[in-house]
Amino acid sequence: xxxxxxxxxxxxxxxxxxxxxxxxxxxxxxxxxxxxxxxxxxxxxxxxxxxxxxxxxxxxxxxxxxxxxxxxxxxxxxxxxxxxxxxxxxxxxxxxxxxxxxxxxxxxxxxxxxxxxxxxxxxxxxxxxxxxxxxxxxxxxxxxxxxxxxxxxxxxxxxxxxxxxxxxxxxxxxxxxxxxxxxxxxxxxxx
Amino acid sequence: xxxxxxxxxxxxxxxxxxxxxxxxxxxxxxxxxxxxxxxxxxxxxxxxxxxxxxxxxxxxxxxxxxxxxxxxxxxxxxxxxxxxxxxxxxxxxxxxxxxxxxxxxxxxxxxxxxxxxxxxxxxxxxxxxxxxxxxxxxxxxxxxxxxxxxxxxxxxxxxxxxxxxxxxxxxxxxxxxxxxxxxxxxxxxxx
Numbered sequence: 001x002x003x004x005x006x007x008x009x010x011x012x013x014x015x016x017x018x019x020x021x022x023x024x025x026x027x028x029x030x031x032x033x034x035x036x037x038x039x040x041x042x043x044x045x046x047x048x049x050x051x052x053x054x055x056x057x058x059x060x061x062x063x064x065x066x067x068x069x070x071x072x073x074x075x076x077x078x079x080x081x082x083x084x085x086x087x088x089x090x091x092x093x094x095x096x097x098x099x100x101x102x103x104x105x106x107x108x109x110x111x112x113x114x115x116x117x118x119x120x121x122x123x124x125x126x127x128x129x130x131x132x133x134x135x136x137x138x139x140x141x142x143x144x145x146x147x148x149x150x151x152x153x154x155x156x157x158x159x160x161x162x163x164x165x166x167x168x169x170x171x172x173x174x175x176x177x178x179x180x181x182x183x184x185x186x187x188x189x190x191x
Numbered sequence: 192x193x194x195x196x197x198x199x200x201x202x203x204x205x206x207x208x209x210x211x212x213x214x215x216x217x218x219x220x221x222x223x224x225x226x227x228x229x230x231x232x233x234x235x236x237x238x239x240x241x242x243x244x245x246x247x248x249x250x251x252x253x254x255x256x257x258x259x260x261x262x263x264x265x266x267x268x269x270x271x272x273x274x275x276x277x278x279x280x281x282x283x284x285x286x287x288x289x290x291x292x293x294x295x296x297x298x299x300x301x302x303x304x305x306x307x308x309x310x311x312x313x314x315x316x317x318x319x320x321x322x323x324x325x326x327x328x329x330x331x332x333x334x335x336x337x338x339x340x341x342x343x344x345x346x347x348x349x350x351x352x353x354x355x356x357x358x359x360x361x362x363x364x365x366x367x368x369x370x371x372x373x374x375x376x377x378x379x380x381x382x
Binding site for chain 2: 060062066068070082083086087127129130132133134136137139140141143144145173174175176
Protein backbone atom coordinates (compact mmCIF):
# COMPACT_ATOMS: atom_id res chain seq x y z
CA UNK A 1 0.00 0.00 0.00
CA UNK A 2 3.01 2.26 0.54
CA UNK A 3 3.72 2.11 -3.20
CA UNK A 4 1.08 4.68 -4.20
CA UNK A 5 2.29 7.01 -1.43
CA UNK A 6 5.86 6.60 -2.69
CA UNK A 7 4.81 7.45 -6.25
CA UNK A 8 2.94 10.51 -4.98
CA UNK A 9 5.86 11.75 -2.88
CA UNK A 10 8.33 11.18 -5.71
CA UNK A 11 6.22 12.99 -8.29
CA UNK A 12 4.87 15.82 -6.16
CA UNK A 13 7.64 16.48 -3.66
CA UNK A 14 10.66 15.09 -5.58
CA UNK A 15 11.58 12.72 -2.75
CA UNK A 16 14.53 10.38 -3.36
CA UNK A 17 14.54 6.63 -2.59
CA UNK A 18 16.54 7.47 0.58
CA UNK A 19 13.91 10.01 1.66
CA UNK A 20 11.18 7.44 1.03
CA UNK A 21 12.88 4.97 3.35
CA UNK A 22 12.65 7.52 6.16
CA UNK A 23 8.98 8.08 5.40
CA UNK A 24 8.16 4.39 5.15
CA UNK A 25 9.77 3.71 8.54
CA UNK A 26 7.13 5.85 10.30
CA UNK A 27 4.12 5.15 8.07
CA UNK A 28 1.36 2.82 9.23
CA UNK A 29 -1.11 1.32 6.77
CA UNK A 30 -4.76 1.08 7.74
CA UNK A 31 -7.86 -0.13 5.97
CA UNK A 32 -11.26 1.31 6.73
CA UNK A 33 -14.53 -0.23 5.70
CA UNK A 34 -17.31 2.01 4.43
CA UNK A 35 -18.97 3.84 7.37
CA UNK A 36 -16.06 3.13 9.73
CA UNK A 37 -14.62 6.06 11.70
CA UNK A 38 -11.08 7.33 11.38
CA UNK A 39 -11.74 9.95 14.05
CA UNK A 40 -14.60 10.56 16.46
CA UNK A 41 -15.61 13.75 18.19
CA UNK A 42 -13.58 14.08 21.42
CA UNK A 43 -10.56 12.20 20.05
CA UNK A 44 -7.34 14.06 19.39
CA UNK A 45 -6.46 14.08 15.69
CA UNK A 46 -2.82 13.10 16.23
CA UNK A 47 -2.12 11.52 12.84
CA UNK A 48 -1.98 12.92 9.36
CA UNK A 49 -3.63 10.59 6.89
CA UNK A 50 -2.77 10.08 3.23
CA UNK A 51 -5.60 8.49 1.26
CA UNK A 52 -4.20 5.77 -1.01
CA UNK A 53 -7.66 4.55 -2.03
CA UNK A 54 -11.23 5.40 -1.17
CA UNK A 55 -13.17 8.40 0.02
CA UNK A 56 -13.47 10.05 3.44
CA UNK A 57 -15.37 12.99 4.84
CA UNK A 58 -14.72 15.38 7.74
CA UNK A 59 -17.90 16.62 9.39
CA UNK A 60 -19.34 18.09 12.53
CA UNK A 61 -22.69 17.34 14.17
CA UNK A 62 -24.67 20.56 14.62
CA UNK A 63 -26.75 21.41 17.68
CA UNK A 64 -29.79 20.40 15.63
CA UNK A 65 -28.28 16.93 15.19
CA UNK A 66 -27.56 17.43 11.49
CA UNK A 67 -24.22 16.70 9.88
CA UNK A 68 -22.24 19.63 8.42
CA UNK A 69 -19.61 18.46 5.96
CA UNK A 70 -16.41 20.45 6.07
CA UNK A 71 -14.35 18.45 3.64
CA UNK A 72 -14.22 15.39 1.41
CA UNK A 73 -11.03 13.51 0.60
CA UNK A 74 -10.15 11.00 -2.09
CA UNK A 75 -7.02 9.33 -3.51
CA UNK A 76 -3.85 11.43 -3.09
CA UNK A 77 -5.48 13.84 -0.64
CA UNK A 78 -4.56 14.29 3.00
CA UNK A 79 -7.07 14.15 5.82
CA UNK A 80 -7.05 15.13 9.48
CA UNK A 81 -8.92 17.59 11.63
CA UNK A 82 -6.12 20.15 11.47
CA UNK A 83 -7.58 22.29 14.23
CA UNK A 84 -7.19 19.39 16.67
CA UNK A 85 -4.00 18.17 14.97
CA UNK A 86 -2.23 21.51 15.41
CA UNK A 87 -3.59 22.38 18.84
CA UNK A 88 -3.52 18.91 20.43
CA UNK A 89 -7.05 19.59 21.71
CA UNK A 90 -9.95 17.12 21.36
CA UNK A 91 -11.64 17.30 17.99
CA UNK A 92 -15.13 18.72 17.48
CA UNK A 93 -15.36 16.70 14.27
CA UNK A 94 -15.73 13.20 12.94
CA UNK A 95 -13.97 11.57 10.01
CA UNK A 96 -15.45 8.47 8.43
CA UNK A 97 -15.17 6.46 5.24
CA UNK A 98 -17.74 6.83 2.46
CA UNK A 99 -16.15 3.88 0.62
CA UNK A 100 -13.84 1.04 1.64
CA UNK A 101 -10.56 2.92 1.95
CA UNK A 102 -6.82 2.35 2.24
CA UNK A 103 -4.92 4.86 4.31
CA UNK A 104 -1.37 5.66 5.29
CA UNK A 105 -1.00 7.26 8.69
CA UNK A 106 1.90 9.19 10.21
CA UNK A 107 1.95 10.45 13.79
CA UNK A 108 2.30 14.23 14.09
CA UNK A 109 5.62 14.08 15.99
CA UNK A 110 7.06 11.65 13.42
CA UNK A 111 5.94 13.88 10.56
CA UNK A 112 7.43 16.96 12.24
CA UNK A 113 10.71 15.06 12.51
CA UNK A 114 10.49 14.14 8.81
CA UNK A 115 10.02 17.82 7.90
CA UNK A 116 13.30 18.58 9.63
CA UNK A 117 15.08 15.64 8.02
CA UNK A 118 13.66 16.28 4.54
CA UNK A 119 13.33 20.01 3.81
CA UNK A 120 11.76 19.23 0.42
CA UNK A 121 8.92 17.51 2.23
CA UNK A 122 8.47 20.51 4.48
CA UNK A 123 8.36 22.89 1.53
CA UNK A 124 5.81 20.65 -0.14
CA UNK A 125 3.69 20.71 3.02
CA UNK A 126 3.85 24.52 3.19
CA UNK A 127 2.72 24.70 -0.44
CA UNK A 128 -0.15 22.28 0.23
CA UNK A 129 -1.29 24.25 3.25
CA UNK A 130 -1.25 27.48 1.26
CA UNK A 131 -3.38 25.84 -1.44
CA UNK A 132 -5.72 24.47 1.18
CA UNK A 133 -6.15 27.95 2.66
CA UNK A 134 -6.80 29.40 -0.80
CA UNK A 135 -9.42 26.72 -1.42
CA UNK A 136 -11.16 27.55 1.84
CA UNK A 137 -11.17 31.27 0.96
CA UNK A 138 -12.66 30.50 -2.43
CA UNK A 139 -15.25 28.27 -0.80
CA UNK A 140 -16.21 31.10 1.56
CA UNK A 141 -16.52 33.42 -1.41
CA UNK A 142 -18.68 30.89 -3.23
CA UNK A 143 -21.00 30.41 -0.25
CA UNK A 144 -21.43 34.09 0.58
CA UNK A 145 -21.90 35.28 -2.96
CA UNK A 146 -23.29 32.54 -5.19
CA UNK A 147 -26.77 31.15 -5.66
CA UNK A 148 -27.42 27.45 -4.99
CA UNK A 149 -27.17 26.84 -8.76
CA UNK A 150 -23.79 28.56 -9.01
CA UNK A 151 -22.43 26.78 -5.94
CA UNK A 152 -23.39 23.45 -7.42
CA UNK A 153 -21.70 24.31 -10.72
CA UNK A 154 -18.60 25.55 -8.90
CA UNK A 155 -18.46 22.29 -6.94
CA UNK A 156 -18.80 20.11 -10.05
CA UNK A 157 -16.18 22.16 -11.87
CA UNK A 158 -13.77 22.19 -8.90
CA UNK A 159 -14.19 18.58 -7.81
CA UNK A 160 -15.53 16.50 -10.73
CA UNK A 161 -13.93 13.37 -9.29
CA UNK A 162 -15.77 13.74 -5.97
CA UNK A 163 -19.16 14.76 -7.26
CA UNK A 164 -19.81 11.32 -8.82
CA UNK A 165 -18.84 9.37 -5.71
CA UNK A 166 -20.69 11.17 -2.95
CA UNK A 167 -24.44 10.99 -2.19
CA UNK A 168 -26.44 14.07 -3.12
CA UNK A 169 -27.51 14.86 0.45
CA UNK A 170 -23.85 15.10 1.48
CA UNK A 171 -23.09 17.50 -1.36
CA UNK A 172 -26.09 19.54 -0.15
CA UNK A 173 -24.61 19.59 3.36
CA UNK A 174 -21.19 20.62 2.00
CA UNK A 175 -22.73 23.42 -0.06
CA UNK A 176 -24.98 24.59 2.76
CA UNK A 177 -28.21 24.18 0.79
CA UNK A 178 -31.20 22.00 1.59
CA UNK A 179 -31.56 18.61 -0.03
CA UNK A 180 -34.76 19.76 -1.73
CA UNK A 181 -33.06 22.82 -3.21
CA UNK A 182 -30.17 20.73 -4.50
CA UNK A 183 -32.51 18.17 -6.10
CA UNK A 184 -34.27 21.00 -7.92
CA UNK A 185 -30.97 22.55 -9.00
CA UNK A 186 -29.66 19.21 -10.19
CA UNK A 187 -32.74 18.57 -12.30
CA UNK A 188 -32.38 21.97 -13.92
CA UNK A 189 -28.69 21.30 -14.46
CA UNK A 190 -29.28 17.92 -16.11
CA UNK A 191 -31.74 19.52 -18.54
CA UNK B 192 5.52 53.48 13.95
CA UNK B 193 7.82 50.44 14.19
CA UNK B 194 7.43 50.56 17.99
CA UNK B 195 4.03 48.85 18.09
CA UNK B 196 5.29 46.17 15.70
CA UNK B 197 8.32 45.64 17.96
CA UNK B 198 6.09 45.25 21.03
CA UNK B 199 3.91 42.78 19.15
CA UNK B 200 6.86 40.69 17.93
CA UNK B 201 8.45 40.69 21.38
CA UNK B 202 5.28 39.62 23.15
CA UNK B 203 3.88 37.20 20.63
CA UNK B 204 6.97 35.70 19.01
CA UNK B 205 9.58 36.29 21.78
CA UNK B 206 11.88 38.19 19.43
CA UNK B 207 15.05 39.66 20.95
CA UNK B 208 16.31 43.22 20.35
CA UNK B 209 18.84 41.74 17.89
CA UNK B 210 16.03 39.97 15.99
CA UNK B 211 14.05 43.21 15.90
CA UNK B 212 16.94 45.02 14.26
CA UNK B 213 16.86 42.50 11.42
CA UNK B 214 13.12 43.00 11.06
CA UNK B 215 13.31 46.78 11.20
CA UNK B 216 15.94 46.84 8.45
CA UNK B 217 13.46 45.43 5.93
CA UNK B 218 10.24 47.03 7.20
CA UNK B 219 8.67 49.96 5.38
CA UNK B 220 6.10 52.19 7.09
CA UNK B 221 3.10 53.39 5.10
CA UNK B 222 0.07 55.48 5.96
CA UNK B 223 -3.20 54.99 4.19
CA UNK B 224 -6.10 57.40 4.29
CA UNK B 225 -9.61 56.07 4.59
CA UNK B 226 -10.80 54.63 1.23
CA UNK B 227 -7.25 54.40 -0.14
CA UNK B 228 -6.16 51.11 -1.74
CA UNK B 229 -3.35 48.94 -0.45
CA UNK B 230 -3.91 46.49 -3.30
CA UNK B 231 -6.00 46.58 -6.45
CA UNK B 232 -7.28 43.71 -8.52
CA UNK B 233 -4.61 42.72 -11.03
CA UNK B 234 -1.71 43.75 -8.78
CA UNK B 235 0.55 41.10 -7.28
CA UNK B 236 0.29 41.01 -3.50
CA UNK B 237 4.06 40.94 -2.92
CA UNK B 238 4.15 42.42 0.58
CA UNK B 239 2.87 41.17 3.90
CA UNK B 240 1.30 43.98 5.88
CA UNK B 241 1.15 44.38 9.64
CA UNK B 242 -1.57 46.77 10.77
CA UNK B 243 -0.20 49.10 13.46
CA UNK B 244 -3.33 51.24 13.48
CA UNK B 245 -6.60 51.38 11.59
CA UNK B 246 -8.84 48.98 9.78
CA UNK B 247 -8.59 47.33 6.35
CA UNK B 248 -10.71 44.96 4.34
CA UNK B 249 -9.96 42.37 1.67
CA UNK B 250 -12.73 41.97 -0.88
CA UNK B 251 -13.55 40.81 -4.35
CA UNK B 252 -15.94 42.36 -6.87
CA UNK B 253 -18.51 39.78 -7.99
CA UNK B 254 -19.77 39.41 -11.55
CA UNK B 255 -22.86 41.31 -10.42
CA UNK B 256 -20.65 44.26 -9.44
CA UNK B 257 -21.21 43.74 -5.72
CA UNK B 258 -18.40 43.59 -3.18
CA UNK B 259 -17.81 40.31 -1.32
CA UNK B 260 -15.80 40.82 1.83
CA UNK B 261 -13.38 38.02 2.57
CA UNK B 262 -11.65 39.49 5.58
CA UNK B 263 -11.33 42.49 7.86
CA UNK B 264 -8.12 43.45 9.63
CA UNK B 265 -7.40 45.75 12.56
CA UNK B 266 -4.49 46.56 14.89
CA UNK B 267 -2.03 43.68 15.32
CA UNK B 268 -3.48 41.68 12.42
CA UNK B 269 -1.72 40.84 9.19
CA UNK B 270 -3.15 41.55 5.79
CA UNK B 271 -2.35 40.45 2.25
CA UNK B 272 -4.11 38.49 -0.46
CA UNK B 273 -2.29 35.27 0.42
CA UNK B 274 -3.42 33.50 -2.74
CA UNK B 275 -1.57 36.07 -4.83
CA UNK B 276 1.21 36.44 -2.24
CA UNK B 277 2.06 32.74 -2.28
CA UNK B 278 1.54 32.12 -5.99
CA UNK B 279 3.00 35.35 -7.35
CA UNK B 280 -0.04 35.62 -9.63
CA UNK B 281 -2.12 38.80 -10.04
CA UNK B 282 -4.69 39.23 -7.32
CA UNK B 283 -8.43 38.83 -7.89
CA UNK B 284 -9.00 40.98 -4.80
CA UNK B 285 -8.79 44.52 -3.51
CA UNK B 286 -7.56 45.72 -0.14
CA UNK B 287 -8.53 49.17 1.07
CA UNK B 288 -8.64 51.16 4.27
CA UNK B 289 -11.91 51.63 6.19
CA UNK B 290 -10.17 54.11 8.51
CA UNK B 291 -6.98 56.17 8.33
CA UNK B 292 -4.39 53.45 8.89
CA UNK B 293 -0.72 52.97 9.72
CA UNK B 294 0.93 49.94 8.20
CA UNK B 295 4.25 48.16 8.26
CA UNK B 296 5.13 46.36 5.06
CA UNK B 297 7.70 43.67 4.36
CA UNK B 298 8.45 42.29 0.91
CA UNK B 299 7.81 38.54 0.58
CA UNK B 300 11.43 37.70 -0.27
CA UNK B 301 12.69 39.76 2.69
CA UNK B 302 10.24 38.04 5.01
CA UNK B 303 11.23 34.60 3.72
CA UNK B 304 14.85 35.52 4.49
CA UNK B 305 13.82 36.63 8.00
CA UNK B 306 12.12 33.26 8.58
CA UNK B 307 15.43 31.55 7.83
CA UNK B 308 17.40 33.96 10.02
CA UNK B 309 14.92 33.88 12.92
CA UNK B 310 13.38 30.42 13.37
CA UNK B 311 11.15 31.74 16.19
CA UNK B 312 9.55 34.12 13.71
CA UNK B 313 8.98 31.26 11.30
CA UNK B 314 7.37 29.11 14.00
CA UNK B 315 5.16 32.03 14.95
CA UNK B 316 4.13 32.43 11.31
CA UNK B 317 3.29 28.71 11.04
CA UNK B 318 1.14 28.99 14.18
CA UNK B 319 -0.64 32.08 12.81
CA UNK B 320 -1.35 30.36 9.51
CA UNK B 321 -2.78 27.32 11.29
CA UNK B 322 -5.07 29.59 13.32
CA UNK B 323 -6.08 31.43 10.20
CA UNK B 324 -6.98 28.15 8.52
CA UNK B 325 -8.99 27.06 11.59
CA UNK B 326 -10.84 30.39 11.53
CA UNK B 327 -11.72 29.92 7.88
CA UNK B 328 -13.00 26.38 8.56
CA UNK B 329 -15.15 27.69 11.39
CA UNK B 330 -16.44 30.46 9.18
CA UNK B 331 -17.41 27.90 6.52
CA UNK B 332 -19.19 25.89 9.19
CA UNK B 333 -21.00 28.99 10.39
CA UNK B 334 -22.13 29.96 6.88
CA UNK B 335 -23.30 26.51 5.81
CA UNK B 336 -25.08 25.64 9.02
CA UNK B 337 -26.24 28.75 10.85
CA UNK B 338 -29.20 31.07 10.33
CA UNK B 339 -28.59 34.77 9.66
CA UNK B 340 -29.28 35.44 13.38
CA UNK B 341 -26.73 32.88 14.52
CA UNK B 342 -24.11 34.08 12.04
CA UNK B 343 -24.50 37.62 13.31
CA UNK B 344 -24.14 36.48 16.92
CA UNK B 345 -21.11 34.36 16.04
CA UNK B 346 -19.53 37.36 14.34
CA UNK B 347 -20.14 39.68 17.30
CA UNK B 348 -18.82 37.08 19.72
CA UNK B 349 -15.75 36.28 17.61
CA UNK B 350 -14.85 39.82 16.57
CA UNK B 351 -16.34 42.30 19.06
CA UNK B 352 -13.61 44.82 18.25
CA UNK B 353 -14.44 44.81 14.54
CA UNK B 354 -18.19 44.83 14.75
CA UNK B 355 -18.30 48.38 16.19
CA UNK B 356 -15.97 49.84 13.57
CA UNK B 357 -17.37 48.51 10.33
CA UNK B 358 -20.53 49.65 8.51
CA UNK B 359 -23.46 47.27 8.70
CA UNK B 360 -23.63 46.66 4.95
CA UNK B 361 -20.05 45.39 5.01
CA UNK B 362 -20.83 43.00 7.85
CA UNK B 363 -23.79 41.81 5.76
CA UNK B 364 -21.44 41.20 2.82
CA UNK B 365 -18.98 39.35 5.07
CA UNK B 366 -21.75 37.15 6.48
CA UNK B 367 -23.33 36.51 3.09
CA UNK B 368 -26.75 37.89 4.05
CA UNK B 369 -28.66 40.76 2.50
CA UNK B 370 -28.52 44.19 4.09
CA UNK B 371 -32.27 44.03 4.73
CA UNK B 372 -31.98 40.69 6.53
CA UNK B 373 -29.13 41.95 8.68
CA UNK B 374 -31.05 45.13 9.62
CA UNK B 375 -33.96 42.97 10.74
CA UNK B 376 -31.66 40.61 12.67
CA UNK B 377 -29.88 43.52 14.33
CA UNK B 378 -33.15 45.08 15.47
CA UNK B 379 -34.22 41.78 17.00
CA UNK B 380 -30.80 41.43 18.59
CA UNK B 381 -30.87 44.91 20.14
CA UNK B 382 -34.28 44.16 21.70
